[in-house]
Amino acid sequence: MPDSESEIILHNYPQSPVAEKARVAFGIKNLSWRNVEIPRLPPKPFLTALSGGYRRTPVMQIGADIYCDSQCILRELERRYPSPRFFPGEDAGLMWCLSRWTDGGLFDLGVKIVLGSAGNNLPPEFAEDRGRLYFGENWADGLKAANAGLPHLVSQVRAPFAWLDRQLGDGRDFLLGRAPAAIDAQIYHVVWFLHGRWDQGPTFLSEFPALERWRDNVRKLGHGAMTDMSPQDAIDRAGACEPVPVEGKDANDPQGLEPGMQVTVSPDLDGGEQPVAGQVVAVNCDTITLHRSEPETGSLHVHFPRAGYRVGVT
Ligand SMILES: N[C@@H](CCC(=O)N[C@@H](CS)C(=O)NCC(=O)O)C(=O)O
Secondary structure, three states: OOOHHHOEEEEEOOOOHHHHHHHHHHHHHOOEEEEEEOOOOOOOHHHHHHHOOOOOOOEEEEOOEEEEOHHHHHHHHHHHOOOOOOOOOOOHHHHHHHHHHHHHHHHHHHHHHHHHHHHHHOOHHHHHHHHHHHHOOOHHHHHHHHHHOHHHHHHHHHHHHHHHHHHHOOOOOEOOEOOOOHHHHHHHHHHHHHHHHOOOHHHHHOOOHHHHHHHHHHHHHOOOEEEEOOHHHHHHHHHHOOOOOOOEOOOOOOOOOOOOOEEEEEEOOOOOOOOEEEEEEEEOOOEEEEEEEEOOOEEEEEEEEOOOEEEEEO
16 A cells, blocks of 8 residues: 555546546556545535646545646656556657547547537536536537537547547457557547447447447456545645655746746636636646645645646736
8 A cells, every 4th residue: 555645546526537537547557546526516625625726527636746637647647657558659759649639629529429419408507517618608509509410520429439440450459459558548538428428329339349349448457446535534635745846947938937937727728717826836848837825735736737728927
């Protein structure tokens, strides 16, 4: 068992597909972790006390270090637990580039198909929250358009699934061969979502037997070893720990970001989300780390990816 300072804590809820990506990542590396269940809808006071306002799922905590976004989570897991590797081949750079599509365009299609096909059957407060998050200010129109345009949306996901099905048709266990990789988790979470939450999902996926065999292989990887933890214990853990010291200055930063600056960070999307404010501790092309402090948690380092996030200088 790791000591409590280095114990992995995942703030998430069972139905979240992006959390499923992180849970599969734990399975690939066979890690032990603590599960803190958060609400599916805001307010999420325990989570935002740690994150500074970031409300998406999942968020990983290790001591007083808070990792927002699955991109940041996977990167940190690879740094702390390099074996087995998330990138079994020699193509980590290309795999990260590909993950911009899995986390962006592909996930977006999954969300539009699931929410669009649910139509008027979504609970109103859920429709309003997720509608605003994924469809912008005119979310009600966006949801209706997704419902009316469902066949088109499905055609957009069918093509890449057919490509994957053909590739997997050579009998390999995972997308890159015999060993599971980050890209398996990054594609699997959308397939898992479509299978579990779209009423036509199982029928749609039955067109792709090799993809279905692969889905089962990824499912069998499991989630590592999970034990529950209460939200208050997670807050107390942060309060009892100091963030891991980190340094980083980037002479070529296009925004001139430097340690010591006060900034805000938010997803680079129109989701109506609250930006997180803090002081830059370290910055590079992959990650920005902010220092925040709250009476209950003491000093925290909150980490965000650069790709997909907007930094504003305050
Ligand atoms: N880019 C983020 C996306 C996270 C995301 O959109 N997660 C969904 C759940 S699957 C979410 O936050 N939904 C709203 C919520 O949980 O409050 C990541 O990769 O972690």
